[in-house]
Amino acid sequence: MADVAEVAGVSHQTVSRVLNDHPNVREETRAAVLAAIEQLGYRRNSAARALVTRRSGVLGVVTTGSALFGPSSTLLGIELAAREHGYVVTVATVTSFEPSTMSATVEQFLEQRVEGIIVVAPQVDATRAILDLGAPVPIVMVSSSFVDARGAGVSPVRSVSVDxxxxxxxxxxxxxxxxxxxxxxxxxxxxxxxxxxxxxxxxxxxxxxxxxxxxxxxxxxxxxxxxxxxxxxxxxxxxxxxxxxxxxxxxxxxxxxxxxxxxxxxxxxxxxxxxxxxxxxxxxxxxxxxQDFEALGRHALAVTDRMVEGEDPDTSPLVPELVVRASTTAWG
The missing domain is CATH 3.40.50.2300 (Response regulator)
Structure with missing residues (x-):
């Protein structure tokens, strides 16, 4: 960042403001900093940034690896929204929701200092396994089961869905x-x-x-x-x-x-x-x-982001839409 500041002719703090999209930066100054970043090939040092901000910017996503249209499309929506919000997503595929499997998966996420976990697995046994975990980070389940767990000493669990x-x-x-x-x-x-x-x-x-x-x-x-x-x-x-x-x-x-x-x-x-x-x-x-699965993925990401920030998110289900085509007609 010091090299970028020198080339752009600005202070270290100004470079930081540009990187964090601070509104109080003149457009010509922002352009100069961005040009210096491109010239030098600057990349953020995520590890150093995490030490300063105490934020990793990493979210864990649990999926069954299903090829079904819904879960796979929802995962895509989560990944797209995560990039827009500045998060990095790490995905773990599980084939069962045994307590030992889920515990090991969450432990792997915690070693990567994830700030929250999203579970794309709308099955009964998945919900049971998640509620039994008591993980120390917020968890969002993509499932039409209504979950609003706020256990003492652990982070909350919420669910998002299409109605x-x-x-x-x-x-x-x-x-x-x-x-x-x-x-x-x-x-x-x-x-x-x-x-x-x-x-x-x-x-x-x-x-x-x-x-x-x-x-x-x-x-x-x-x-x-x-x-x-x-x-x-x-x-x-x-x-x-x-x-x-x-x-x-x-x-x-x-x-x-x-x-x-x-x-x-x-x-x-x-x-x-x-x-x-x-x-x-x-x-x-x-x-x-x-069902708008991309919107569902974005909704899951937004709820997770709010929970990471310590807020109580809106988990109202998304509304589906009937699409009438030629496979139905009047009867009688």
């Missing part, structure tokens, strides 16, 4: 509004909070319409499951409408119905969830509930 119950209602209400009275719900795995919440939304919507009914089939998140189920429904008698817990299940259903001679949406209306990239190019283009 999955509202999303389930949107999908089901859309089908009911088209005249369907028998709406099958193909649910996701029971150990995922998101799947549970979408199921709650489906049930709540059915209860608002006299004569409406529907069955639930428990599945996984894969197109293979949707395909196998679609073939069975075509053989045994398909309902007029299906709400699939994610777009991959819906994709499998669409292919199975097509192979079986059922025309979507004339014979069966199908709604998915997530609005994955390419959902508008399914045949037919898929009506689905859109």
């Amino acid at each position: 999955q119950v509202a999303g389930g209602r949107l999908a089901t209400e859309h089908l009911l509004g088209l005249g369907h009275r028998n709406v099958l719900h193909v649910a996701g795995p029971g150990d995922w909070f998101d799947a549970r919440a979408r199921l709650v939304g489906w049930r709540a919507a059915l209860e608002t319409v006299p004569g409406a009914s529907g069955e639930m089939v428990q599945g996984d998140w894969t197109a293979d499951f949707g395909y196998d189920l679609g073939l069975r429904l075509a053989r045994e008698g398909a309902p007029s409408a299906v709400f699939a817990a994610n777009d991959q299940i819906a994709l499998g259903l669409l292919r199975a119905f097509w192979e079986s001679g059922l025309v979507v949406p004339r014979d069966v209306s199908v709604v998915g969830f997530d609005d994955v990239a390419g959902a508008d190019h399914f045949i037919p283009p898929l009506t689905t509930v859109r």
Whole structure:
């Protein structure tokens, strides 16, 4: 920094103000400092800065390494927002949430002096493991389970999410509004909070319409499951409408119905969830509930940042959006 100051013809303190984006710096002075930085190839010494500020600027992120659209897109949103806020992200991939695994992961983070931890793992066992940790830094869980833990002697745990119950209602209400009275719900795995919440939304919507009914089939998140189920429904008698817990299940259903001679949406209306990239190019283009995963990642980062600063953040869930395409139509 002293070299930068000498080349720019300013004080050491002025260089510091420019690096920290202080507003009280004239534009010509800022330009001179930035030019000197580029000329000298200056890079911040993170270790030295941490000693002075007692801030590492490092956040830990725990993920399962899932290739599912939601978790992977959320992680991308976190990384983009972290750079904008001046944080460095270190990612740990875990395959189980055993207490020993989570404890070792957190200990590894603490050795890197992380200021907070974000957990992208919306499963039941992940939440249990995190709440049992009692980590000394703030933790934010990306999960539709509501967590607001403020244990004595440990830092708080909060959760951020997209409102999955509202999303389930949107999908089901859309089908009911088209005249369907028998709406099958193909649910996701029971150990995922998101799947549970979408199921709650489906049930709540059915209860608002006299004569409406529907069955639930428990599945996984894969197109293979949707395909196998679609073939069975075509053989045994398909309902007029299906709400699939994610777009991959819906994709499998669409292919199975097509192979079986059922025309979507004339014979069966199908709604998915997530609005994955390419959902508008399914045949037919898929009506689905859109989640803004990049916004969710940014929300998780913002909440973590507030907690690191000792503030009580707003953890209100983000609002999903129904995207109507050609896979649904009026019935009766």
